[in-house]
Amino acid sequence: MFRNLGAYLEDLERRGELVRVPEEVSAELEITALADRAFKTGGPALLFENVRDRDFPLVIGLFGTPERTARALGVRALDDLAARVERLLELKPAGGLAGALAMLPKLGELKGLFPKKVRRAPVQEVVLTGDRVDLGRLPVQTCWPGDGGPFVTLPQVITRDPETGEYNVGMYRMQVFGPRSTAMHWQLYKTGRRHFEKARKLGTRLEVAVALGGDPVLTYAATAPLPELPGLYEYHLAGFLRGRPVELVKAKTVDLWVPAEAEFVLEGYVDPAEPFVTEGPFGDHTGFYTPPSPYPLFHVTALSHRRGAVYPSTVVGPPPMEDAWLIEASERIFLPAAQLVIPEIRDYHMPPAGVAHNWVNVEIEKSYAGQGFKVASGLLGLGQMMSTKVVVVTSDAPPKPGFGALLAAVRHLRPERDVVFSKGPTDELDHAPAQVGFSGKLILDGTVKLEAEGPAAAPPVPPGPAGHPEVTAQHAWPGVLAVTIEKRRPGQVRALARRLAADPAVRLLLVADGGIDPANPDALMWWVLANLDPARDAWVEAGRTLVLDGTRKLPEEGARPWPEVARLDEKTLERARPLIERWLS
Template sequence: MALPSPPARRTPDLQSFIRLLEERGELVRVSVPVDRELEITEIADRLVKGGGPAVLFENVKGSDFPLAIGLMGTRERTALALGVSDLDDLAKKVRHLIDLKGSGGLGGLLGNLGKLRDAMHLPPRRVRSAPVQEVVWREGEVDLSRLPILKCWPLDGGPFVTLPLVVTRDPETGERNMGMYRMQVMGKNVTGMHWQRHKTGTRHLEKARKLGRKLEVAVALGGDPALIYAATAPLPPIPGLDEFAVAGYLRGERYPITRGVTVDLDVPANAEFILEGYVDPAEDWAVEGPFGDHTGFYTLPDLYPRFHVTAVTMRRHPVYPATIVGRPPMEDAYLIEASERLFLPAAQTILPEIADYHMPPAGVAHNLVVVSIKKSYPGQAYKVANGLFGLGQMMFAKVIVVVDEGVRVNDFGAVWREVVARAVPGRDTLTTRGPTDVLDHSSRGWGYGGKLIIDATSKLPEEVGSAASSREEQGREEAMEPSFVPRVAAELPSFEGVIAQRQTADGYWHVALHKTQPGQAKALARAFAAHPAAAGIRHLLIADEQTDVGNIQDVWWTILNNIDPERDVHCLPTSSGGLLAWDGARKLPGEGFVREWPPKIEMTPEVRRRVDARWHLYGLPEKWR
């Protein structure tokens, strides 16, 4: 399928980005028939984990529309989608905008003019003629099965729209919002709307309920990749700053919008499809799920509102955009990294000692945040961590590790070596409580659970119980570090239920535990702490039996998903001063855990074999097989 050529000048859109990727050798076309149920997922999963290209599937069974996936599946493609040469440039652009000079007389004021011109690109511009309204399906014509909507994973409750840009308007203030909320197809013109309790869409629906009216909704598929990214970004509550404004600023031009055909909502004029309709707050909610989620586990079924689609508008030759989420790394890891870079300057404005921060893929965004600081006084690591817990969606963070400015926050191994070298269990660790992501299956309550701060910065005398007799003497003392030195045990100890284990040279012991009874992991931790091998270990990482103990990413991904830190991270005494035991095994009802424990996402062997057998037909290089 040849994509139509764009006009001489217009805001980038999905199809122009596809052409750009193809020109750069970053996209391949698959022309043979492929199944939207599981087969496309298995292909795309292999490609994103191998750093492979995006794909345009031109022949999806049961649909007349092609499907594009993996468009932002590498750091480089994500930067290209956002119009920068590197994701670090996003921080520079934002820092340039917010660093307005407020003094310096006329010269200082004139120095702001260039930045104010940049800000002029924030408001969207309205257009009368929109490519996305070239074809219109109304009422009885609407049939979502004609779109190549994916069933991503074997236990999913059905097909899910995975890249929807959901537009609503506050019924009281008129303020516009766009967010990305998955949508399970429940009929030819009905989907679920996965509005979690903390989301803006939920607030809009509640206001509509109080006013006794339906809430109009428009769902855009496609558009400028910068807008797709913006719909995922946790924007701060600044008047006038919305997703269209962010995309416009990144692009350097006002984003084109138009009015919906059947709804009074602004929609991206250059999208591929728009689903128009409503959510009725008076209607009973529907069972949605399961869904193989970005955590790498299934989100179990729950009740969510229904979205009724009353019209579909589209281009004459549209391309359906999709993504998949699951075990990291996935495409969403690069969108998360883009948000890191974009909001670093804002975080530094509030907490100026922050040098950098990173949310590693193993932490699936909210489970782990690593932050480096310019430290100048005792307790500063805790001040910064608690400050981050109060910043927007950072409130969902589960574990925050604070390191010194010189440590590279995106060097996963280096960060955990700093933790061993500079954080004494019990002395330099602190648990607290707060909001958690509602997708966190291990928290003590729904959306509420424990949090852990690890201070892995260089210690000042006050932080290690110095005996200095005065503030002046304390100030002259050198920073004091723990004397712990990791040691490799001569042989691996044997414990009941342990099916695999591995000791690392930097002070960690990885365990895969087949758990059959309540308290088994805690008993294992106590037994290990009393064993001579624990003398050379700072952290005991107890994971489930499906975990590859030789893969540090797999170990930490399992641990971070499966802990409530207040309940599951314990400081135990050892002959060398202390051990931090992380209980990342599944929790049982006998341990006071009343919710169902979800399974990890796995593709079926049958689909894997089918994709193996058909790989040569796809025309994809063997190295990504």
């Protein structure tokens, strides 16, 4: 593993996976243009050495490919993470002395689990307090033209439960408002928000520290959906993955321990007695702008950093972005734990087009009727899986690649029998539901059916042409028809679906807006699922066709204000084109 970010960058450079950009660039939009191209083409990490009007260089793309993410987490491939966790879960001593001795070699898996406290730290080589703090010195990006301002995008936000003292490290975006203040994007279901609410009830401020950089595994750990276990938090996971303890040093102005090898640490507090500030808009991981919303204000009392510090950043937006590989890392790490709870799971996958919470495929070992629904329901009750909108279950096909698994499920799908609708919580950033954080759920049982479940579905064939004047483009796969339309009126998709369901070959009908390529499965599924609330936008038509209405919804259809896609303007792209051609061609 890597002692700090500098060691990781040296390794990337030796391997030809880091490009140094010496030309002056702007943190406002220009870096996004290069990063977006690198993410979508599997390009290198980018170190911008000269960010206009800022005092520090910026690096982006630390997790820009699955291979790079695996290396950052100390394994050859992301699939190896599951094997490491499986070995940890096998730490169950057999009886007697022989059993205890047999377990000793496995205890090496726990090496590094517990953080180590130190008295001096590189991150405190420079310490600025009070009026000397100026966040404007940092190259904090304004990522998209519609963003409300610059956002810190790779923070490790450290808080402690005011009642129990338990630590938490989470990744919550932070909009910079001035030299010593930011918003703190604590959503309702996040642990940081729970710490904040406890502080409110106790009538006290909540101390906060924000680390940037360090061993890249620390950054990953802040994103991990770690279950809450007494005495364990995200830096324990980081220590387990890196095989040595995370070194922590006491912060200078708050009673918190922070990573000694970080590049920067911001220290301060949030005051629950203060009114919330309006944060956003922000071009989010959904690919759309999330609207302005009220969140707590973070007051910065100290800024410490190492000499020669490098500011780590990322950009989220229309997939695929590098957060897809962080999501896959969590998927691999927590697979063994999911299998402990639901042992018939062979594997599962969250396709990048589903942006983590919109779509999960799961392959099961099936032995009884209804098992597909049982497993899917169980998954929806596991931690952050509760936000998932669509679960696709197979028993004879792997869950990856995502669209391939969906086509495999359609082979065995009779929608009138094999689809279940329900409701539950969803990600607050999901714009499709009429109510924030509350959405429909959809389960597709695409497993091989047993006798008790009724007759097997006939082998699917590609549907014929839609042949409807409102269809602007179309593409078909066996059992699946994807069409695009120009949405003009409420009820338009319902009327179209009645016509297209007349073709008995259409088991799954996907409807998207014009401008989406229906022959591109990833773009198609991203758009359809992002704009889908299964409670309103999914139904079985004519007793045999599952319809997913992925069009933009109108106010007359019960929708909230519909957001725009986060994309760069032509002027920015033109300005960045020479750099893209020079460094990413």
